[in-house]
Structures are given as structure tokens and as C-alpha cells.
Amino acid sequence: MKKLIALVICFFIYQSAYAVTGVAFVHGTGQQTDALNDYWKSDFVNSVRQGLPNQSMYTVINCDFNQYMWHAQAAGCLADQLSNFITSKNIDDLVVITHSNGGNMMRWIMSNPTWDSRYPTIISAIRWVNALAPSSAGTPLANAVMNGNGFEQSVGWLLGFESDAVRMQQTSWMANYNSQWLYGTSDRPALPKPFYSVVGTDVETAIWDADSYCGGYTENLGLEITQAWLDSCSDGFLNCSSQQAAGYTWFKDKDRTKGKEPLSHNQSRRKCFDLDVILRNDI
Template sequence: MRSLMLALLWAPLAMADPGLVFIHGTGKQTNALDDYWTREFVDSVRQGLPDPSRYLVVNCDFDQYMWDDQAAGCLASQLTGFINQGNDSLILVTHSNGGNVVRWILSNPTWDGRYPSIINATHQVIALAPSSGGTPLADAVHNGTVFESTLGWILGYDSDAVKMQQVSWMSHYNQNWLYGTSGRPTLPTAFHPVIGSDVDSAVWDSDSYCGGYQYQVALEVTQNWLDDCSDGFLECRSQSAAGTPWFTDTDKTRGSEPLSHHQSRRACFNLDTLLRNRVEELL
């Protein structure tokens, strides 16, 4: 009898047609596959699916506030289209601010008529370096010195989305609009962050070149505004503010290497393999 009950519990998931969705972070994307994630990364992770062709790379304007129609509305439209193609059990892989846009949808089912179906179809969210608690860099860009504001502009951090990611602003959203943080209702689906803890940019260290050495150098500079435990853009406590962490980079990466904010969307230090194996386990 016990075996029969377990089989019945697992049957709906086993019968579902799983799909994998990659959701980018801050920025207006028209070709996120090549410009944000890289084909190497996406092609590696999607091999964890029974049918690797069942995947979607989202392209939206995440320079907007998370609830904006160009952000959450665009994401809802693309996810709905993907579900309507027969993908009725979704694993969402988000990066950075993409986790906030997804949390908006999961936390506000009555905001948009498309949200309930998306919530019902979403099996799990794997949130790579999510900015759940905001970042002091956003505060520096909008409220800091001329140098800090200029630095933010050079790095492309001047937008409504970055304004939204100021620490006090995200605290307000977390307390009033979003689920998954301490003292708030839990999210309707599992939300598991992967936390980046440091930036390596030593010129003699080959690991510093994964994903592009220039990005490591820039993130090493911006890390000066953050706690010691950070990925160069987000502090660890922000990344772990919502949901239940899956792991901190050095606990599972090859050679216990840290993942900078840029490297956490690249095939660096077996991150893609970890994600691919996770997809297989979930299905």
C-alpha cells in the first residue's frame, strides 16, 4: 500500500512534460542566448532534460521595475507561450535581478491573469546570484558621490531596475509585495539560490580569466563597496535573503573556486554541470 501511495504521489510529475527556462538579469535583452548566457552554458545545462529541445531563453527589458509590463509582463507572455507549447512543468534558471521579476510573479497571483497558470506550472526556481536583498552599489549609484555615480554609469548600472535594487527599496518590497524572505509567506514553489562569495582577478591565476578577465577586474573594484562575502555586485546576505540556498559556490565548484557575479552565468568551474545534474535529479 505504501509503495502504491508513493507511486501515485510521484505520477503527476513523471507524466509532466518538463521545460527549462533561462531568465536573464538587469538589462534589455534581444539575444540573451549569445549576449548574456552564451550557447556553451545553455547547451550544457539543457542536456539534463529528457528532451533537450524543450528550453526557452527569455528576452525582456529588465531595466524596468520588476512589475512593469516590459519586465514581468514580458516574462509572463513568454512563459505562457512556452507553457502553451506543451511544457507544463517548468524549471526556471534565473540570474541576478531576474530572480526578483520571477518572485514578483510568484508573489502576486492576482496581479495578472496569466500569473496563476505560470505559478502552477513552475516546479522549481534555481536562482543564480539573486539580488533578493538589493545591493549597496545601487545606493552608491543613485545617492553617492560623483565618482560613484560615474562608476555606475560606466558599468551600465543606471536604470529603474537598479534604482529598485537599492537596499532600503528591496527591504520595502520584501516586506510588502514579495514572498520568500524572513517573516513573509513562503513562495508557492521552491526557490533555491546559488551564492557567489568572492572575486578572483589575479593576473597569474588562470581561473580569473573564465568568462573574461576584464569583468573580474571591474568586479574587484566594485567589491570595495561590499562585504567581504560578495560576488563583486551582491553581498552573500542579499543572495540568500529569499528562499532556501542550494549552495555557496566554494562548497561545490571545481577546485572550490568562487563565482563572481559574471561567472555565475558562465560555464565556469563546473557550474553548468552542477545545474545539468540538478535538472536531471528534479525530473
């Protein structure tokens, strides 16, 4: 038994010594051409990639995620950029960090390996996906937008306006996709690689509290308003139940963040409350 344990330890040491590790940042809903600065912010990405053995081994995806997840401009674009990154850098240990609808894009690829010839290469290279506030079961806000309720201006910067991606993230639509096309939810096959969710549980916007300004006070205030359409456990955009619907719950914000601060949907893609350090150390 001791020899077997020693062999297993040696195997993993060998693997880690010779693996080429990379990290990919996959944005959420929206059409991005400079997601590094417009979606994630460079201070967040630069902090996280410090966990890499070679800090140059990272990529920031720029695609049109206003489309349905299977669309050529959505998952097709994502597959193109990920496969190019993997092959050009010889990546065989890929950590994917997604936010919001980006989790659905990655689940589409991992759930449908025969859809595109590039998918198997991507799946094989993935170590795991760290999904920040994934919209795995959709959001009532998408229902409201598609029904023409009058708060769209307050979340247009975050959600968009009646795009195919917003239509797709209606709760009933996501229930259908989860039951037929996507893996990882209850009573469905497991995803081929681990999918770990970070769950945002609340929004804080006290004007006297400096923590409320992390990531932008105006954005957090908009999410405080939209919580009226959501459960008490939500990040202002997604119910906790949606964020936890697929894969495994890695942690709820207050369990790991500095000062036990909650992460609004905006803050879960920002350098707030040591989220970047947690992700860096995980690499």
C-alpha cells in the same frame, strides 16, 4: 506503511514518466534582445539543457528588465514569454534558472498571482526556481549609482545607469518591497514554489591564475574593484546576505564548484567551474 510508501513511489514514477519538463533562462538587469548570446552565452545554455529529457524544451527570455519589476515590459513581458512557452509546449514541469535581478522578476510573479491572468498558469507549471546570485535584498552599488558616486563606468556593463531597475535594487527600496509586495524573505509568507539560491562568495583576479579568466578577466576585475563597497562575503556585485535573503540557500559556490572556486557575479551566469553541470544534473 510499506504499501503506502510503495504507492508514493509509484506516484512519483508516474509523474516523472508523463511530465513534460522544460527549462527557462531568465536574465538579470538590462534590456535584452539576444540574451542567449549576449547575457548567458550559448555554451552555458547548451550544456545545461542536456539535462532535459527533450533538449528542445527550453526558452531564453528577452525582456526589458531596466524597468520596475511590475512593469509591462518587465514582468509583463516575462509572463507573456513564459506562458507562451508553457502552453505551446504543454510544459507541466518547469525549472526556471534566473540570474541577479531576474530572481526579483520571478518572485514578483509568484508573490502576486492575482496581478495578471497569466501568473497562475506559470506558477502552477513551475517545479522550482534556481536563482543564481539573486539580488533579493538589493545592493549597495545601486545606492552608490543613484547617489552619483564615481565608479559607474566600472559597473555600467553590469548594473546600468540610474534606470528604474537600478533604483529598485537600492537596499532600502528592496527592504520595502520585501516587506509589502514580495514573498519568501524572513517574516513573510513562503513563495508558492521553491526558490533556491546559489550564492557567490568572492572574486578572484590573479593574473597568473587561469580560473580568474573564466567569464572574462576584464569583467571580473571590475567586480574586484566594486567589492570595496561590499561585505567581505560578496560576488563583487551583491553581498552574500542579499543573495540569501529569499527562499532557501541551495549552496555557496565553494561547497559545490570544481576546485572549490568562488563564483563572481559574472561567472555565475557562465560555464565556470562545473556550474553548468550542477544545474544540468539538477534538472
